[in-house]
Amino acid sequence: MTPEATTPLAPARSHRERYDHTATEQRWQARWEELGMHRTDLRDETRPKYYLLTMYPYPSGDLHIGHWSIKVPTDAIARYRRMHGYNVFFPIGFDAFGLPAENAAIKSGVHPATWTFANIERMRGQLRSMGATFDWNAELITASPDFYRWNQWFFLKFLEKGLAYRAMAPVDWCPKDLVVLAREQVEGVERRCWRCGTPVVKRDLEQWFYRTTAYADEMLEYRDLDWPEPIRTMQRNWIGRSEGAEVAFVVAPDSVQPGGHEIRVFTTRPDTLFGATFLVLAPEHPLVDALTQPERREEVQAYRHESRRKSEIDRLATDREKTGVPLGSEAINPISGERVPIWIADYVLLGYGTGAIMAVPAHDARDFAFAQRFELPIRRVIAPRGQEDAAVEDAFVAHTPDEVLVDSGRFSGMPAPEGARAINEALEADGKGTGSVTYRLRDWLVSRQRAWGTPIPVVYCQAEPSCGIVPIPEDQLPVLLPEDYEFRPQGGNALESDERFVRTPCPRCGGAGRRETDTLDTFVDSSWYWWRYLSPHEDDAPLDRELVARWCPVDQYTGGAEHAVMHLLYSRFFAKALADLGLINEREPFRRLFNQGQILGEDGERMSKSRGNVQDPDELVQRFGADTVRLFLMFMKPWEADAPWSATGIGGVDRFLKRVWTVVLDPHGQEGGESDDPEHAVGIEPEAGGRELLRLAHRTLRDVSELYEGYRFNALIAKLMELTNGFMRARGTAVAGSAEWDESIRLTLLMLAPLAPHIAEELWSRRLAEAGQEWRSVHLESWPSWDPALVVEDTIELPVQVNGKLRDRVTLPMGISQADTERAVMDREKVRANLEGKEVVRVIHVAGRLVNIVVR
RNA sequence: GCCGAAGUGGCGGAAUGGCAGACGCGGCGGACUUAAAAUCCGCUGUCCGCAAGGGCAUGUGAGUUCGAAUCUCACCUUCGGCACCA
Numbered sequence: 044m045t046p047e048a049t050t051p052l053a054p055a056r057s058h059r060e061r062y063d064h065t066a067t068e069q070r071w072q073a074r075w076e077e078l079g080m081h082r083t084d085l086r087d088e089t090r091p092k093y094y095l096l097t098m099y100p101y102p103s104g105d106l107h108i109g110h111w112s113i114k115v116p117t118d119a120i121a122r123y124r125r126m127h128g129y130n131v132f133f134p135i136g137f138d139a140f141g142l143p144a145e146n147a148a149i150k151s152g153v154h155p156a157t158w159t160f161a162n163i164e165r166m167r168g169q170l171r172s173m174g175a176t177f178d179w180n181a182e183l184i185t186a187s188p189d190f191y192r193w194n195q196w197f198f199l200k201f202l203e204k205g206l207a208y209r210a211m212a213p214v215d216w217c218p219k220d221l222v223v224l225a226r227e228q229v230e231g232v233e234r235r236c237w238r239c240g241t242p243v244v245k246r247d248l249e250q251w252f253y254r255t256t257a258y259a260d261e262m263l264e265y266r267d268l269d270w271p272e273p274i275r276t277m278q279r280n281w282i283g284r285s286e287g288a289e290v291a292f293v294v295a296p297d298s299v300q301p302g303g304h305e306i307r308v309f310t311t312r313p314d315t316l317f318g319a320t321f322l323v324l325a326p327e328h329p330l331v332d333a334l335t336q337p338e339r340r341e342e343v344q345a346y347r348h349e350s351r352r353k354s355e356i357d358r359l360a361t362d363r364e365k366t367g368v369p370l371g372s373e374a375i376n377p378i379s380g381e382r383v384p385i386w387i388a389d390y391v392l393l394g395y396g397t398g399a400i401m402a403v404p405a406h407d408a409r410d411f412a413f414a415q416r417f418e419l420p421i422r423r424v425i426a427p428r429g430q431e432d433a434a435v436e437d438a439f440v441a442h443t444p445d446e447v448l449v450d451s452g453r454f455s456g457m458p459a460p461e462g463a464r465a466i467n468e469a470l471e472a473d474g475k476g477t478g479s480v481t482y483r484l485r486d487w488l489v490s491r492q493r494a495w496g497t498p499i500p501v502v503y504c505q506a507e508p509s510c511g512i513v514p515i516p517e518d519q520l521p522v523l524l525p526e527d528y529e530f531r532p533q534g535g536n537a538l539e540s541d542e543r544f545v546r547t548p549c550p551r552c553g554g555a556g557r558r559e560t561d562t563l564d565t566f567v568d569s570s571w572y573w574w575r576y577l578s579p580h581e582d583d584a585p586l587d588r589e590l591v592a593r594w595c596p597v598d599q600y601t602g603g604a605e606h607a608v609m610h611l612l613y614s615r616f617f618a619k620a621l622a623d624l625g626l627i628n629e630r631e632p633f634r635r636l637f638n639q640g641q642i643l644g645e646d647g648e649r650m651s652k653s654r655g656n657v658q659d660p661d662e663l664v665q666r667f668g669a670d671t672v673r674l675f676l677m678f679m680k681p682w683e684a685d686a687p688w689s690a691t692g693i694g695g696v697d698r699f700l701k702r703v704w705t706v707v708l709d710p711h712g713q714e715g716g717e718s719d720d721p722e723h724a725v726g727i728e729p730e731a732g733g734r735e736l737l738r739l740a741h742r743t744l745r746d747v748s749e750l751y752e753g754y755r756f757n758a759l760i761a762k763l764m765e766l767t768n769g770f771m772r773a774r775g776t777a778v779a780g781s782a783e784w785d786e787s788i789r790l791t792l793l794m795l796a797p798l799a800p801h802i803a804e805e806l807w808s809r810r811l812a813e814a815g816q817e818w819r820s821v822h823l824e825s826w827p828s829w830d831p832a833l834v835v836e837d838t839i840e841l842p843v844q845v846n847g848k849l850r851d852r853v854t855l856p857m858g859i860s861q862a863d864t865e866r867a868v869m870d871r872e873k874v875r876a877n878l879e880g881k882e883v884v885r886v887i888h889v890a891g892r893l894v895n896i897v898v899r
Numbered sequence: 900g901c902c903g904a905a906g907u908g909g910c911g912g913a914a915u916g917g918c919a920g921a922c923g924c925g926g927c928g929g930a931c932u933u934a935a936a937a938u939c940c941g942c943u944g945u946c947c948g949c950a951a952g953g954g955c956a957u958g959u960g961a962g963u964u965c966g967a968a969u970c971u972c973a974c975c976u977u978c979g980g981c982a983c984c985a
Contacts (some may be wrong), residue, residue, distance in 0.1 A: 101970095101985050142984060161958035214983075225983040273903050277980075280902050356981065360900035491983060565985070566980060605979055607903075641979080649979090678923070679911060687905090692924040698938090699923085705938095714931075714939040758913065768922095771939085842918040847966040849916065849918055887965050893917050897965050 062704045064668025070800040071601045072174055080822065081176040083132040085577060085590055093129035094594050095121050096573050096633070098602030098610075099136045099183075103143060104160040106169035106370065108676070109642045109650050109687055115673045116639065116682050116756055117601045118175035122753050122797035125176075126826040132594060134576040135170065135177040137163050139186035140565045142225060145495045145537075149530045155495040155647060156526075159186055169661065174669045175799050176822075183579045185568040187852070191497040192521030193585035194567050197498075197617075198500060199514050200624055206254045209512070212488055216246035222535035223248075223492040229686045234352060238533055245351040251490040251499060251561065252814035255612070258619045259284065259482045261630070262612060269635040274607045281608040283483025287311035288467050289397060290476040292322055292374040295382050304330055306374055309396030309481050312406065313470070316378050317451040318424035320399035320414070322385045323367065325393040326350040334385055336371025343368055343387065350389035358389045364415040365390065377475040378466060380451065424451050425459055454707070487613060489564045494530075494537040496562025498522040502547055506554025513551045522558070536560055569610055569727060570617040571599055573632065591627050596634045606640035611636070637754060640685040642676075647687045658688045670799035671697045677756035677798060699764050700802055703795065706770040709786055710779035732773060733783035739769045740787035741833040747794050748829070756798070761793060794819045802834040843868050844895040845877045861888060868894050 075081065097117040100110055121133040137159075144155035151158075153267040163184065170177065201207035215224040217236040223246075228237045235242055259282050265275055281885055296302030306322060324331060326347045335343045346368045350358070357363070364374055367388030374385055390409055391400055404414035405423040414421050428445040448454050448462040457465060470476025490499060500522045504510035508552075515522060525544050528537040538544055549556035567625050571585070577594055578587035611633075618632040643649060644656025644719055651657065663672050675696040680686045705712070743766040750759035770787070778784055790811070796803040800822060807821035841864065843851040851873040855864060865886060874896070881898040888894050 098985095103985090138985070141937075223983075227984045277903050281981085283902095356900075359981090362900055488982075491984085564983075569985085582935095603979085603985095604904080605985085608980065609982065610985085643978085647977090651984090681912080683904095684912090686911075689911080693924045701938090757911090758922080761913075764922055840918085844917080844966075847917095848963095854916070885965065887917090889917060893966090895965055 060708065062701065062802065062805075064670065064801070064866050065665070067805050068174060068669050071801045071804050072171065075822075080820065081133070081178055082180050083130065083178050084134065085594065087130050089405060090128055090130040092594055093117075093124045093131045093599075094573075094597045095124065095131055095133045095636075096576075096597045096600045097133075097135075098501065098600075098606070098822070099138050099569070099572065100166065100564055101141060101143070102137045102139055102159055102166055103652065104162040104165065105652075105657065105659060106166050107650055108660050110170075111173060111640045111660050111672065112676045112682075113601060113603070113639055114170070114175055115173060115676055116754065118173065118177075119673075119677065119756065119797040120601075120754070121176050122598065122800060123826070125822065126793070126797070126824060131176075132181075132576075133174075133176055133178055134181040134573075136181075136183035136572060136576065136579075136746070137166070137185065138565065138569055138572075139163065139184045140191075140496045140562075140568060142227075142493070142495075143532075145493060145530070148495070148528065148537075149532060149534060152530070154527060156186065156524075160184075172664055180337050181576045181579055183572060183575055185565070185572065186495075188521045188523055189580060190568070190572075190581070193571075193575070194497040195500040195515075195520050195522060195564055196517060196585055197571070197621075198563070199517060199520075199568075201253060201620065202514055204620075204624065206257065206620055207489075208252055208254065208486075210252055211243040211247045212250040212252075213247050214250075214492070215243045217241055217533075218244055220533035220535070222533055224534075228534075229354075229673070232357075234354065242352065248492075250488050252486040253489050253616070253620075255487045255616045256482055256484055258616055259484050261619055262484075262615050266631065267634065268631055270633075271636065271638060274604065274611070274636065274638065274643065277607045278612055281484060281612065285311045285482075286478075286480050288313040288470070289461075289479040290316065290377060290401065290470060291474075292377060292383075292401065294330075294385070295373045297336075297372055299336060300333065300372065305332060306330060306399050307397045308399045308401045309479060310401055310403075312403065312456075313466045313476070314448060314451075314459045315403040315406045315424055315456070316376070316401070316466055317448075318403040318405050318422045319376055319383060319405060320420040320422055321383050321402045322374050322814065323372075323388045323391045323400050323402050323410075323413070324385065325391040325398040326389055327393040328389045328398045331370065331387060334370045334372045337371065339371040343370060346387065346787055353389060355392065358392065361409060361412075365409070365416050367413065367417065370415075377470060377473065384419070386417075394485055395483065422450065424449055424834070475872050484612075487564075487566075487616070489550075490561035491564055492536045492560075493562055494528055495522070496565065497567065498524060498538070499559045499561050499563060501559045502549055502556040503559070504549035504552060504554060504556050505547055506552050506556075510549055510551040510554075513549055513556070515550055519550065538562075566610060570613045571621070574621075574627070586626065588626065595627065596629050596631055599635045599637065600633040601637045601639060603641060605641075607638070637683075639682045639725060640680065643685060643687040645688055650688075655667060662692065663690065666696050667693060668801070670802050671700060674700065674760060674799050678760045679757070681757050682754050696760075698797060699760075699767060702767050702771060703791065704802065704806065706767065706774055707792070708809065710733055710770075710774055710784060710788075715776040732776065733779040733781040736769055736773050736778055736787050737783040738833050739766060740790045741829040744790055744794060744829040745828060745834050748826070751797075760798065763791070763798075766791060793824055793827050796824070839891060841868070841891075842893045843871065843874055844893060845874070846898060847895060850874060850877050861890065862887065865894065868896075 095117065097114055106193045121131050124131050126519065139159050144159045147153065147158045148155045185191060198207055198592060215229050217224055217239065218240040219239050224236060225241060229243050230237050233242065263279060263282055263284060289307050289309050290313065292306045292308060294302045294304040296305065308322065331343065365388065370385045372385050373382045376383055391398065402410040402413065404410040404419065404421040406425055425446050426449050428447050431449045445457040448457050448459065451462065454462050454465055467476060467478055500515040500520060502513045502515060504513050525541050529540060530537050545558050545560060547556050547558045548554065551873060574586040574591050576596065578591040581587055614632045619630050621627045622630045641649065644654060646656050648654055648656060660672055670695065675693045678696055679692065741760050746762050747759050773779055773784065792803050792807050804821050808818055811818055838854050838856055840852055840854050842849055843853060851871050853868055853871060855867060865888060878896065878898060883896060884899050885897040886894065
């Protein structure tokens with residue numbers, strides 16, 4: 044027991060030591076480091092493994108409060124899992140390639156590497172100040188050659204496997220600066236270049252792709268994955284599988300061309316084929332030139348030019364007025380033999396389906412709007428049974444079981460699904476159509492016309508005769524980035540003008556060659572980094588197969604929902620591709636996913652340097668300590684919620700930790716103004732007080748354990764506050780310092796340890812010292828278990844409603860029978876008053892929850 | 900526009916079919932102090948009422964249910980993503 048126990052009611056205020064957060068946090072961080080407590084022995088087989096991954100930061104220069112709000116609760120999970128006996132691996136690294144480093148280089152002339160590595164150095168210090176248990180031994184930096192060489196290696200493997208290929212694709216191009224622009228460098232609805240304001244145009248370039256569509260179907264499965272449903276829905280919609288048919292329309296001969304070209308369209312509704320009254324091609328469709336009548340040429344050219352200036356979002360907006368032009372030629376409906384006009388319109392995209400559609404205005408909203416605008420025929424071919432003669436007022440797209448085909452030749456009268464099948468069969472028999480599946484998902488365009496990224500390891504042979512595109516042999520990797528660059532003020536790819544980089548012999552024939560100057564998308568780095576964490580310095584292979592087999596998939600991944608479709612799909616693609624290359628066994632990367640919310644700037648906007656609303660935690664850490672900042676971030680909102688930043692309220696969390704400090708170190712003290720009446724202690728009776736406190740501690744432990752599992756940190760901290768308020772009430776009474784008090788304090792420190800690791804460690808060590816026990820870190824202790832006997836209540840308070848309105852509350856002994864409960868309820872004065880003159884129709888009695896009396 | 904999510908006191912939020920507002924901030928009152936700060940204790944959704952008590956209340960409108968913040972539909976607002984920001 045504590046020495047103060049001899050003078051229980053002495054006002055201890057003046058004796059109480061102030062908590063020095065700065066010194067304490069530094070001391071314990073140094074001690075943990077010295078003991079190597081967070082270095083994971085990946086070969087330890089004595090404990091179950093737990094791979095905890097949090098999205099690695101981009102080294103923008105400053106760690107802001109948003110980074111803390113991702114990483115701090117994740118660290119609490121790491122500590123909580125360790126207390127449950129898991130061997131936790133919790134690595135950290137830096138997503139170090141990307142545009143901001145190039146922008147900095149353009150602006151100030153420093154090499155992107157210099158800027159990036161200086162930022163990393165600074166951020167390492169800030170990350171350490173959190174007191175998080177990152178395993179720094181596993182640190183990885185994507186811009187370092189020992190990481191990016193394996194991007195190159197995977198590229199070569201994908202090329203061999205046919206998972207990487209080259210094709211034309213449009214990019215945003217500034218015609219004045221002659222550079223490719225990133226999306227964020229195109230500004231406003233006018234789509235102007237961010238540097239010179241020139242309207243941006245699309246330009247087609249040869250680009251590298253990864254064949255993500257090869258796994259489209261498999262990515263629709265989520266076998267054994269515990270992922271949030273909204274994320275899965277977004278991914279499913281993004282992949283956008285639709286089943287239907289490809290139908291061939293043949294171009295009719297006319298005065299300027301002989302006809303015979305085949306236009307293939309994709310449709311999900313072959314049953315509506317008789318209602319196809321015109322065709323629409325994407326403006327970029329390869330047949331447009333051949334099918335344009337001379338008198339239409341000028342108009343068609345103008346329209347194609349205009350559509351190339353638009354973004355895809357604009358083109359697909361359904362509320363926008365439809366635009367388009369006719370080519371002047373016609374095609375033949377393969378089932379009705381009718382001639383239909385051919386148009387181009389920007390709401391049809393070349394990259395989706397076949398880049399051409401059959402328009403069925405009666406049964407598609409966009410086609411309907413288009414037909415109305417240009418006065419094209421609208422023919423109804425599907426109708427609810429019994430309403431076959433109603434007029435067409437709007438596109439009818441509903442799918443009800445009793446839709447039938449109308450005005451569809453011999454198919455009329457068939458139910459819609461049967462009609463679709465029959466029409467498909469008829470087309471197939473004629474060689475004019477085939478069942479087909481289309482995806483909205485496109486292959487991943489991985490090449491970037493930028494200097495600060497992974498160089499793509501191929502050479503363009505310039506010898507005569509040329510060997511063409513030659514992959515660089517594996518044993519010549521890595522292709523290193525130059526150590527200096529010449530950045531032009533308007534941007535663009537600095538590698539292109541670096542002759543030392545570009546000129547290289549052809550690896551096949553030894554003749555002249557030009558190196559590829561495109562680099563890989565930074566999403567390539569983030570698609571496999573968690574495997575590399577397990578062997579970040581391995582020279583012979585991208586990953587350690589044995590360790591990956593033991594540690595993967597990742598047990599828990601935490602990060603922002605903004606990555607729902609791109610990063611998280613690319614990662615799944617990589618898992619499947621690497622499994623098919625025989626490099627790994629598991630086909631999914633992350634078993635459980637959690638998306639935390641974002642902390643926005645004080646203005647409610649996303650935090651970014653350019654907006655100037657970035658919140659720096661360093662000052663708060665200095666003033667309150669890391670523990671208070673950690674706790675406040677977890678307390679201020681549910682982890683998954685977005686919220687603008689405000690430090691209002693941090694004082695409350697700070698006071699909470701100080702109260703914990705007080706009740707642990709000074710249980711017998713009293714504050715001025717505090718009553719010394721023992722009746723104000725937790726229990727109803729003073730002699731039961733100790734037990735009441737212990738019961739409260741055990742109930743808290745039960746609730747907190749459950750809340751930890753669901754990452755409900757804000758609610759969990761509220762529970763710990765309630766418990767601490769219990770201690771405060773009992774402080775200075777006979778309960779303080781009792782065996783029950785002491786045990787309750789022990790539980791409190793264990794529950795607090797994952798959240799506020801420094802102060803918990805400090806108080807834990809002092810308890811041990813006082814008890815004359817040898818020091819052992821609180822973070823090496825096991826999570827305690829609650830005693831079921833201590834959490835049971837002996838009475839329940841039952842709300843009583845009359846017609847759903849709360850009228851009374853009745854306290855009853857636990858375990859009372861249903862009949863006795865109802866008798867007791869009916870006997871209540873307030874209940875009787877409310878029932879007077881009314882007839883009881885029904886009594887709804889939810890055992891242990893409430894009684895609701897329905898009256899008339 | 901399309902896909903996904905959210906909307907509860909003065910503020911952050913709790914309650915996911917059963918007592919709306921836990922916990923905290925702020926505010927008010929009190930204790931301690933020569934005083935202030937710090938600390939501690941109490942009260943605090945709103946309207947009517949001296950009170951007992953009652954009415955209203957979870958973005959808006961409808962619905963399901965004995966009972967809805969919670970489920971369903973429509974609408975409004977805000978946030979994330981829309982393929983070269985990461």
